[in-house]
Amino acid sequence: MPGWTRLLRAYGEGERAGYVDFFWRVQSLNFVMNDASSKQTSPRKLIIAIDGPAGAGKSTIASRLARKLGYVNLESGAMYRALALKAIDRDISFDDEAALVKLARGSRIQLEPTIGGNRTLLDGHDVSSRIRERDVTEGASRVSVHPAVREWMVAKQREMGAGGGVVMEGRDIGTKVFPDADLKIFLDADPVVREQRRMQQQKIKGEVAANVAAELRERDRRDRTRAASPLVAAGDAVVIDSTKLSENDVLARVEKLVAEKLPG
Numbered sequence: 650m651p652g653w654t655r656l657l658r659a660y661g662e663g664e665r666a667g668y669v670d671f672f673w674r675v676q677s678l679n680f681v682m683n684d685a686s687s688k689q690t691s692p693r694k695l696i697i698a699i700d701g702p703a704g705a706g707k708s709t710i711a712s713r714l715a716r717k718l719g720y721v722n723l724e725s726g727a728m729y730r731a732l733a734l735k736a737i738d739r740d741i742s743f744d745d746e747a748a749l750v751k752l753a754r755g756s757r758i759q760l761e762p763t764i765g766g767n768r769t770l771l772d773g774h775d776v777s778s779r780i781r782e783r784d785v786t787e788g789a790s791r792v793s794v795h796p797a798v799r800e801w802m803v804a805k806q807r808e809m810g811a812g813g814g815v816v817m818e819g820r821d822i823g824t825k826v827f828p829d830a831d832l833k834i835f836l837d838a839d840p841v842v843r844e845q846r847r848m849q850q851q852k853i854k855g856e857v858a859a860n861v862a863a864e865l866r867e868r869d870r871r872d873r874t875r876a877a878s879p880l881v882a883a884g885d886a887v888v889i890d891s892t893k894l895s896e897n898d899v900l901a902r903v904e905k906l907v908a909e910k911l912p913g
């Protein structure tokens with residue numbers, strides 16, 4: 650039986666399916682990276698970690714940087730969001746660590762880089778838009794406090810980024826997922842500015858905006874104070890405060906740091 654057919658036959662629910670998804674994903678990463686490497690002067694593919702709180706500009710910078718380098722941009726937060734969505738759909742409490750881990754083990758969570766941006770697939774369904782909604786955003790922050798959930802996520806994220814050629818963003822990439830990353834950026838900004846950016850992004854005003862800002866503050870507090878892998882800059886991360894910087898300024902700084910890491 651040809652290898653591909655064997656793999657397709659293995660396709661089903663749970664861990665085995667997770668493995669197959671991972672295999673497919675590695676194939677697509679290889680494809681993207683091989684294509685990217687032909688454009689670069691050096692074949693060395695870095696692991697770049699970008700951590701920081703919500704609204705600091707991580708996603709935009711990570712995706713622009715990845716595009717420029719021909720790397721893959723992996724949003725680790727989307728995985729926590731996908732799990733939270735499944736918990737909502739299955740009526741599982743965000744506080745039930747054991748049930749959440751079981752749920753994760755039986756799930757296929759795929760991050761799929763596409764030309765138009767990243768897609769998140771949960772059990773084969775495109776949930777990219779749904780996971781950005783408020784209930785899921787809140788749930789993601791709550792499911793991510795559990796050490797056993799994090800352990801599962803971290804293991805998957807390590808597999809996904811192991812080959813290099815990735816810009817992975819999140820909260821614990823430089824501290825936990827890839828403590829030996831080639832470059833670690835911690836992107837921060839004044840909390841008020843971060844809230845304002847969120848409002849502008851979501852084009853909201855008034856009471857709705859005030860509620861969203863309050864939720865962002867609460868998520869921030871939770872992410873920074875949780876016992877397991879709290880949001881903190883790695884000792885060897887380059888901290889960039891984007892409060893007074895434009896997106897282009899931040900990108901230029903990060904690109905300079907990347908250039909220093911690329912030999913030749």
Ligand code: DC
Pocket residue numbers: 703725726727729730789790791793818819820821822868872
């Ligand atoms: O980056 P994001 O807003 O999509 O992340 C959603 C939540 O997931 C966030 O509140 C904290 C959690 N998260 C995490 O704990 N560790 C990561 N590496 C990424 C996200």
